[in-house]
Amino acid sequence: MDSINYNEKGVVFDIQRYSINDGPGIRTIVFLKGCPLRCIWCSNPESQRKEKELMFRKILCIHCGLCIKACKQGALDTSNPNFVDRSKCIMCGECANVCPSSALEVKGKLMTVSEVIEELKKDEKYYFSSNGGITLSGGETLMQPEFAKELFRACKARGWHTALETEGYATEEAINKVIPHVDLVLLDIKTNNDEIHKKVTGVSNKLIKKNASIIQNISETIIRVPTIPGVNADEKEFSDIVKFVKTLPNVKELHILPYHNYGEGKYYLLGRDYELSNLKKLDDKYVDKLKTFVESNGLVCQVGG
Numbered sequence: 685m686d687s688i689n690y691n692e693k694g695v696v697f698d699i700q701r702y703s704i705n706d707g708p709g710i711r712t713i714v715f716l717k718g719c720p721l722r723c724i725w726c727s728n729p730e731s732q733r734k735e736k737e738l739m740f741r742k743i744l745c746i747h748c749g750l751c752i753k754a755c756k757q758g759a760l761d762t763s764n765p766n767f768v769d770r771s772k773c774i775m776c777g778e779c780a781n782v783c784p785s786s787a788l789e790v791k792g793k794l795m796t797v798s799e800v801i802e803e804l805k806k807d808e809k810y811y812f813s814s815n816g817g818i819t820l821s822g823g824e825t826l827m828q829p830e831f832a833k834e835l836f837r838a839c840k841a842r843g844w845h846t847a848l849e850t851e852g853y854a855t856e857e858a859i860n861k862v863i864p865h866v867d868l869v870l871l872d873i874k875t876n877n878d879e880i881h882k883k884v885t886g887v888s889n890k891l892i893k894k895n896a897s898i899i900q901n902i903s904e905t906i907i908r909v910p911t912i913p914g915v916n917a918d919e920k921e922f923s924d925i926v927k928f929v930k931t932l933p934n935v936k937e938l939h940i941l942p943y944h945n946y947g948e949g950k951y952y953l954l955g956r957d958y959e960l961s962n963l964k965k966l967d968d969k970y971v972d973k974l975k976t977f978v979e980s981n982g983l984v985c986q987v988g989g
C-alpha cells in the first residue's frame with residue numbers, strides 16, 4: 685500500500701473537540717468547507733462555499749476602526765448597514781488579524797493532513813478511553829476526496845475510529861476512494877420525493893439514492909433524516925423515506941434529526957438571509973410518534989445525532 689501523504693491539503697473551517705454526537709464515544713469533528721447542496725435549513729451556512737468567507741459579529745465590535753485602516757480594498761465602512769461590502773472583499777484576512785475583539789473572522793483555512801493530525805493528537809487519550817475517534821463533517825466531505833482519504837488513513841494508522849458525515853452527493857470515484865477507510869458513515873437522506881428535494885436542496889436526489897446503495901455495501905451506514913416541518917416531516921413524506929431506507933439491506937439504523945434554528949444567526953454574520961426564520965420546531969410527542977414508526981419497520985431509531 686502507498687505511504688500516507690501527510691502533505692495533502694484540504695480546506696477546513698472548524699475543528700470541534702469533545703463532541704459526543706456524530707459517532708460513538710468522545711470525538712473530534714473536523715469540518716470541511718464546500719457543499720454542492722443548498723439545504724434551506726442548513727445550520728452551517730459557512731460550510732457551503734468552498735472559498736473562504738468573512739464573518740462579522742457586530743455584537744463583539746468595539747468600534748476601534750483598526751480593521752478599516754487595515755483593509756486596502758476599502759471594503760469596510762461604518763456607513764454601510766452591513767459594514768462589509770462583500771463585492772470588494774478579497775478575503776485577505778488583514779482585518780481579522782488586527783481586530784482586538786475577534787469580531788471579524790475568516791472561515792476556511794488550508795491545512796495539511798499533518799497539521800490536522802497534530803490537533804487531533806491532543807485528544808487521543810479520550811478516543812481510546814471512550815471508544816471514540818474522529819468524524820469528518822462539512823459541507824460535503826466527499827468534495828475533497830484526496831484529503832479525506834489521506835486524513836482517514838493517517839487516523840487509522842494511529843488506531844482511531846473514523847466516521848464520515850455525507851450528503852451522498854458525490855462521484856463513485858470519490859466514494860471508492862474514501863469510504864473503505866471509514867468505520868461508520870452517517871448518510872443524510874432528506875426526502876424520497878425528487879421534486880421536493882430539488883426545491884429545498886437545489887439538486888436531484890437520484891445520485892444520492894444510488895450512492896446510498898453503494899455506500900452501505902462498503903461501510904457500516906446509519907441514515908440520518910433532518911426532519912423539517914413543511915418539507916419531509918408529515919406522515920406521507922416521512923414514511924416514504926423509511927420505505928426507501930428499507931431497500932438498503934445493510935442499514936439497520938435511522939436517526940431523526942428534528943429541525944432546529946441554531947444556525948440562523950450565522951446567516952446574518954455572513955451577510956445572508958435565512959429563509960426559515962418563522963418556522964416552528966416539531967412537537968416532541970410527534971417526534972416520538974415518528975420514532976415509533978421507524979422502529980415498527982424493524983430499524984433501530986434514535987432522535988438526535
Ligand code: SF4
Nearest residue numbers: 755773774776777779
Ligand atoms: S478580508 Fe481583507 S479585503 Fe476583506 S474586508 Fe477584511 S481586510 Fe478587507
Ligand code: SF4
Nearest residue numbers: 745746748749751783
Ligand atoms: S477591528 Fe474589530 S473591534 Fe475594531 S472596528 Fe473592526 S471589527 Fe470592530
